[in-house]
Amino acid sequence: MAESLLIPSTANRKEIYDSLVPQIQALTNGEGDLTANLANISAALKEAFGFFWVGFYLKKENQLVLGPFQGPIACTRINFNRGVCGHCYTTKQVIIVPDVEAFPGHIACSSASKSEIVLPAFDKNGDVFLVLDVDSDKLNDFSEIDALGLSEVMKIVEGFISSQ
Ligand code: SME
Numbered sequence: 747m748a749e750s751l752l753i754p755s756t757a758n759r760k761e762i763y764d765s766l767v768p769q770i771q772a773l774t775n776g777e778g779d780l781t782a783n784l785a786n787i788s789a790a791l792k793e794a795f796g797f798f799w800v801g802f803y804l805k806k807e808n809q810l811v812l813g814p815f816q817g818p819i820a821c822t823r824i825n826f827n828r829g830v831c832g833h834c835y836t837t838k839q840v841i842i843v844p845d846v847e848a849f850p851g852h853i854a855c856s857s858a859s860k861s862e863i864v865l866p867a868f869d870k871n872g873d874v875f876l877v878l879d880v881d882s883d884k885l886n887d888f889s890e891i892d893a894l895g896l897s898e899v900m901k902i903v904e905g906f907i908s909s910q
Contacts, residue, residue: 753794763895766794771902783906784876785814787899791880792816798859799881803831805874810835813876820855829853834864834877840893841865844886856881863888865896867903875907 751769754761770790774783784802791800801815803824810824810831826832828851834841841864846852859881869875878900882888 751790751793759795759891759895762794763891763898766790767895767898767902770899774902774906778906778909780906780910781814784903787903788814788816791896791899797880798883799856799879802876802878804876805835810877817881818856818858821853824853830862830864831877831879834866835874838866838868838874840897842888842893844888858883860885861887863892863896865893865900867900867907869904869910870908875910876903878903 752765754765756762770787773786773790777783788800788802791797797817799815799817799820801817801820802813803810804813808826810826812820812822824831826835830841830843830846830849830852833851843849843852843862846854846859846862860883862879862881864880865878866874867876867878878896880888880892880896
C-alpha cells in the first residue's frame, strides 16, 4: 500500500480526480475492513482537495449514522426525510447544492459550510448502503466534474461494500 498520496499541483479538479481515483483503488484493494477503507478515502479526498468536510453516513436501521470523516465534528444521526443526505438517500440521486441556505431542510452542521455534494453508494440489492457528503466553505463549489470524479470513488466503495 502506498504510504502517501501523489497529488498533481494543479487547481484542475479533473486532473486531480484522474490521479486520485487509481490511488484510492490501490489504497483499498485487498483490505476487507469497511471502516478502514472509508477512513482512508475521506482522508484522501480531504488531502487532495482541501474540502471543508468529507465523510460518510451509513444506513443503519431507520437512519443515516455518521461514519468515518475528516473535518469538524458533525451531526451523528440524520433521518431519511431530513437534509441533503436524507434527500440523497430517498431519491438515490447525486445531489449538488450550490447554496445550502437555499436548500429546504438543509442540516447545518457548521455555519461555515456554503455548498455541498452528496452521492449514494448501493449494495448488491440496489439499496443505498451509505452516502458520501462533501462540504465546501465556498458557494457553488461543486460541478459535474465532482459528480463524475466522486462517482468513480463510489464505484470503488460499492466494490468493497458488496462483499460485506
Ligand atoms: N448538511 C448535511 C448534513 C451533514 S453535515 O453537513 C456534515 C445535510 O443537510 O444532510
